[in-house]
Amino acid sequence: MIDRVIWIVLDSVGMGEMPDADKYGDVGANTIxxxxxxxxxxxxxNLEKLGLGNIEGMKGVNKVENPLGCYGRFAEMSNGKDTTTGHWEMVGVYSEKPFPTYPEGFPKDIIEKFEKETGRKVIGNKPASGTVIIEELGEEHIKTGNLIVYTSADSVFQIAAHEEVVPVEELYKICExxxxxxxxxxxxxRVIARPFVGEPGNFTRTANRRDFSLVPPHDTLLDNLKNKGLNVMAVGKIEDIFSGKGITEAVHTKDNMDGVDKTLEYMKEDKKGLIFTNLVDFDMKWGHRNNYKAYGKGLEExxxxxxxxxDAMRDTDVLIITADHGCDPTTEGTDHTREYVPFIAYGKELKNNVDLKTRKTFSDIGQTVADIFDVEPIKNxxxxLNIIKK
Structure with a gap:
């Protein structure tokens, strides 16, 4: 009997362009x-032993004889290629309409209302790299207290502020x-708090980032698990992605390895339900910055x-490893990429070497988890489970 699922999302670790990649400007993208x-x-x-290289369409990873895990690739049914869309689809939310983006910056009326309600002026208001814009405007921000507002190709309203100018808790209130x-x-x-420290010419973003996401429009797998009395333990930015909805306990992390540590700590506890982990460095630190060397090192780490x-898994555990979208660091742009994502599942209750081929939606993962725990089905x-369970 399976009584716990450890679900790890390798944020942005895609594995090749989807058929509609041309609509997103992502022809040729293949993160892995x-x-x-x-x-x-x-x-x-170790990923190869579980079957990563045996996934249909996988490039750059070795195949093995008789992989230990179940494996496949999953297409995104929703219109989008961002964190929220991907994670929401996994647990049953189909996003037909893409979230709004602002390639020319945010409208005047939005900025004016924001300035009035926060009591601080805005500088920036354009798409930018987070590290670049704090170098560009950080000194002015320190002198004036004006907030650095910027966006990206993603649907985000990001607010950068020096922790000695705008204390972190105040920045969080501003984000609200x-x-x-x-x-x-x-x-x-998402509205994202982007606190930083340091001096002009040597600014550094801190681990106090926080995402303020939209609340999912209806109950998801997480709510269904929670409503049945099961634990939903969130690691990393999972709590933020779902605005806490359906989460029973959460811990935030400073980097990928801290995320692994926190996952292992939850695994030591004797609690049934879901451990849901997001490892964000692939996306935030390496994908968006086109740092393919660090990206590869991160995969190896x-x-x-x-x-x-x-080794920490119990006989009644299932491990799932997947991703939420791509962010190919070898492309000219710094945006997410519209890609298939890899999927691996492993556990003593599961069969070995099961090829799931290509699945049409991330929601198949969530529905399989719902079946494992016999909770209300999710949408789409x-x-x-009947294919992979012994």
Whole structure:
């Protein structure tokens, strides 16, 4: 009997363009394949043993005989390629309409209302790299106390502030004000607090980032698990992505390895239900910054920690490893990429070497988890538990 699922999302670790990638400007994107090619290969033997290289369409990863896990690739049914859309679809929310983006900056009326309600002026208001814009405007921010507001190709309203100018708790309150303003046609997926420290020429963003996401429009797998009395333990930015909805307890993390540590700590506890982890460095630190070398190293570092996770698993555990979208660091742009995502499942209750081929929606994962725990079904998903369970 399976009584716990450890679900790890490798944020942005896509595996090749989807058929509609041209609509998103992502023809040729392949996060894993292109990183591997640029580096001359990846040293990820543990993921390979589970079947990563055996997934249909996978490039740059070695195939093995008789993989230990169940594996496949999943298409995104929703219109989008961002964190919120991907995670929501996994647990049963189909996003037909993409979240709004602002390639020219936010409208004057939005900024004016934000300035009035926060009591601080805005500088920036344009798409930008977070590290670049704080170098550009950080000194002015320190002198004036004006807030650095910027966006990206994603549906985000980001607010950067020096922790000695705007204390972190105040920045969080400012983000809540923005979240309440950004509704209706301007309901961006996330408002993000981007605190930083340091001096001009040497600014550094801190681990006190926090995302203020939209609340899912209806109950998800997480709510269904919680309503049945099961634990939903969130690691990393999972709590933020769902605005706490359906979460029973949560811990935030400072980097990928801290995320692995926190996952292992939850695994030591004797609690039934779901441990839901997001490892964000692939996306935030490396994908958006086109740092394919660090991206590859990050994959290898996670692979090196995988034996610890496998050793900590109980006979009644299932491990799921997947992603929410792509963010190919070898492309010219710094945006997310519209890609298939890899899927691996492993556990003593599951069969070995099961090829799930290509599935049409991320929601199939959530529906399979719903079947494992015998909770209310989610929307859009089709379970494959009968295919992978012994």
């Amino acid at each position: 394949g292109n990183v591997s090619k640029a580096l001359g290969g990846l040293n990820i033997p 004000i923005a979240r309440n303003i950004l509704v209706g046609d301007h309901a961006v997926a 996670f692979d090196a920690r995988l034996p610890e996770i496998l 998903g089709e379970s494959f």
